[in-house]
Amino acid sequence: MYGVVLAAGRGTRMRPLTDQRPKPLLPVGDRTLLEHVLDAARDVVDAFVVVTGYRGEQIREAIGESYRDHPVDYVEQTEPRGTAHAIAQAEPVVDERFVVLNGDVLVDPSLPRALADAGGTAVAATEVADPSSYGVISTTSDGTLARIVEKPADPPTSLANVGCYAFEPDIFEYLDRTPESERGEYEVTTTLELLVDDDRIISVAQYDGTWLDVGRPWELLTATETALDDLDGQRLAGTVEDGVHLHGPVVVEDGATLRSGVSVEGPVVIRAGAEVGPNAYIRGATVVGPDAHVGHAVEVKNAVLMAGASVGHQSYVGDSVLGRHVNFGAGTNVANLRHDGENIRLTVKGDHVDTGRRKLGVIVGDEVKTGINTSLNAGVRIGVGERTGPGEVVTRDRVSE
Ligand code: TTP
Structure with missing residues (x-):
C-alpha cells in the first residue's frame, strides 16, 4: 500500500x-x-x-x-x-x-x-x-x-x-x-x-x-507539548558538566553541551550542537534546536528555539517560538500573560483569534534580532529579519501581510 x-x-x-x-x-x-x-x-x-x-x-x-x-x-x-x-x-x-x-x-x-x-x-x-x-x-x-x-x-x-x-x-x-x-x-x-x-x-x-x-503558530507549541509527552526518562548523549541539575524527562543529543549551573525541568530536548549555560534555567515543554544557544541567566519555558537561535544572556522566553538564527539581545523579555488573565489573542490572516491559551508569548520569524532590553508583549508576531532597537517595547505585530 x-x-x-x-x-x-x-x-x-x-x-x-x-x-x-x-x-x-x-x-x-x-x-x-x-x-x-x-x-x-x-x-x-x-x-x-x-x-x-x-x-x-x-x-x-x-x-x-x-x-x-x-x-x-x-x-x-x-x-x-x-x-x-x-x-x-x-x-x-x-x-x-x-x-x-x-x-x-x-x-x-x-x-x-x-x-x-x-x-x-x-x-x-x-x-x-x-x-x-x-x-x-x-x-x-x-x-x-x-x-x-x-x-x-x-x-x-x-x-x-x-x-x-x-x-x-x-x-x-x-x-x-x-x-x-x-x-x-x-x-x-x-x-x-x-x-x-x-x-x-x-x-x-x-x-x-x-x-x-x-x-496556526501556537499549535506548534501544542504539538511540541504532545510530542514531548512521550519522552520517557533521560537520554544524555551530549556533554553534561558537573553542577547541572536535571529533573524529569530530558534528552541531550550527541554534540550538545550543558554547562555548569544549568537547571533543566523536563520534558526538554536539547538538540545536537546546542549549547546551554552556564547558569540557565530551562523548563518544559521546550526544544532547544540544533546549534542553538541559551546563555547565562536566561530562563526558557515551554518554547521552541529553532536551529541556530540564540538567547545570549539575562533574558526570559516563555510560551514562544523563535525561528532559525533568531538573536535575542541581553535583557530581552517576553510577556506571556495578560493582567486580566484572559486568553491571549493572535492575528491570523487579519483576524484577531482567541488562541485558547492563558499563556502565550511571541512568534518570531527567522533571523530576527532584538536590541538589548527589548520588551515583547504577549501574542506579538515578528516577521523574518526584523530588528528592534535597544529598550524597545513591542506591543503590536511587526509583520507584512
Ligand atoms: P490547509 O491547512 O487547509 O492549507 P495550508 O496548509 O495551505 O494552510 P493555510 O490554510 O494556512 O494556508 O491544508 C490541509 C492539508 O492539505 C495540508 O497538509 C496541506 C495540504 N494541501 C495541499 O497539499 N494542496 C492544496 O491545494 C491544499 C489546499 C492543501
Missing part, C-alpha cells in the same frame, strides 16, 4: 514561521512535522508519495529518496487548488490501494492502521466534544458513510472527519470529475459526495488517538 502525504499548502495561517519553509518542515520535538507523519504511517505502507508545492525543493532535500527504508516519490502540485487536486497529482505513481494523510497533522500510528484495516474506500472519524466546528460524518444504518456536512449548526453525530482517507486507484476518475467548491477549491469531501451518489460503500474507520492539526 502507498502512503500519499499532502504537503503542498502555502501555510499562510502559520506566518511568519512559514515565510521561509513549508509547514511540514516545522520542527516538532526531535523531528519535523512531516517526519512524524511518515513515522505514523510507515508500519502500514510500503512506499510514500509526497505531494509538494510551496517550497517543495526543501522537502525533497530534507527527506530524500527514502525514509527509514521506505522509498519516497515526489509529485508536484504547482498551485494549491485543493485537496482533491493535490491527491490527483499522485495518479502517475500510485497503482494500488493507498492512504492519504495531511503533512501537517500529528496523529498516532493507529490512524493509518485503522484506515488500512477498514478495506476498500474509508474515511477516518473521531469523536469530538463540539462537532459544529468540524466536517461531521453521518452514517447509514450499517455504519458506512452517508454524508459529510461542514460545520453544521445541528450536528447529526459527534464524529468529525479527520481528513485522512484510504482509496482504491479508481478514485482518480472521481477526482478528475470533482467540481469546484464554493470557496473555489477542489476538495476531497466533494469527491466523497460523488462516490456516495454512485452508491459506493465507504467505510468509517473510528479513531480515538491524538489528532492535532498544526495550522
Whole structure:
C-alpha cells in the first residue's frame, strides 16, 4: 500500500514561521512535522508519495529518496487548488490501494492502521466534544458513510472527519470529475459526495488517538507539548558538566553541551550542537534546536528555539517560538500573560483569534534580532529579519501581510 502525504499548502495561517519553509518542515520535538507523519504511517505502507508545492525543493532535500527504508516519490502540485487536486497529482505513481494523510497533522500510528484495516474506500472519524466546528460524518444504518456536512449548526453525530482517507486507484476518475467548491477549491469531501451518489460503500474507520492539526503558530507549541509527552526518562548523549541539575524527562543529543549551573525541568530536548549555560534555567515543554544557544541567566519555558537561535544572556522566553538564527539581545523579555488573565489573542490572516491559551508569548520569524532590553508583549508576531532597537517595547505585530 502507498502512503500519499499532502504537503503542498502555502501555510499562510502559520506566518511568519512559514515565510521561509513549508509547514511540514516545522520542527516538532526531535523531528519535523512531516517526519512524524511518515513515522505514523510507515508500519502500514510500503512506499510514500509526497505531494509538494510551496517550497517543495526543501522537502525533497530534507527527506530524500527514502525514509527509514521506505522509498519516497515526489509529485508536484504547482498551485494549491485543493485537496482533491493535490491527491490527483499522485495518479502517475500510485497503482494500488493507498492512504492519504495531511503533512501537517500529528496523529498516532493507529490512524493509518485503522484506515488500512477498514478495506476498500474509508474515511477516518473521531469523536469530538463540539462537532459544529468540524466536517461531521453521518452514517447509514450499517455504519458506512452517508454524508459529510461542514460545520453544521445541528450536528447529526459527534464524529468529525479527520481528513485522512484510504482509496482504491479508481478514485482518480472521481477526482478528475470533482467540481469546484464554493470557496473555489477542489476538495476531497466533494469527491466523497460523488462516490456516495454512485452508491459506493465507504467505510468509517473510528479513531480515538491524538489528532492535532498544526495550522496556526501556537499549535506548534501544542504539538511540541504532545510530542514531548512521550519522552520517557533521560537520554544524555551530549556533554553534561558537573553542577547541572536535571529533573524529569530530558534528552541531550550527541554534540550538545550543558554547562555548569544549568537547571533543566523536563520534558526538554536539547538538540545536537546546542549549547546551554552556564547558569540557565530551562523548563518544559521546550526544544532547544540544533546549534542553538541559551546563555547565562536566561530562563526558557515551554518554547521552541529553532536551529541556530540564540538567547545570549539575562533574558526570559516563555510560551514562544523563535525561528532559525533568531538573536535575542541581553535583557530581552517576553510577556506571556495578560493582567486580566484572559486568553491571549493572535492575528491570523487579519483576524484577531482567541488562541485558547492563558499563556502565550511571541512568534518570531527567522533571523530576527532584538536590541538589548527589548520588551515583547504577549501574542506579538515578528516577521523574518526584523530588528528592534535597544529598550524597545513591542506591543503590536511587526509583520507584512
Ligand atoms: P490547509 O491547512 O487547509 O492549507 P495550508 O496548509 O495551505 O494552510 P493555510 O490554510 O494556512 O494556508 O491544508 C490541509 C492539508 O492539505 C495540508 O497538509 C496541506 C495540504 N494541501 C495541499 O497539499 N494542496 C492544496 O491545494 C491544499 C489546499 C492543501
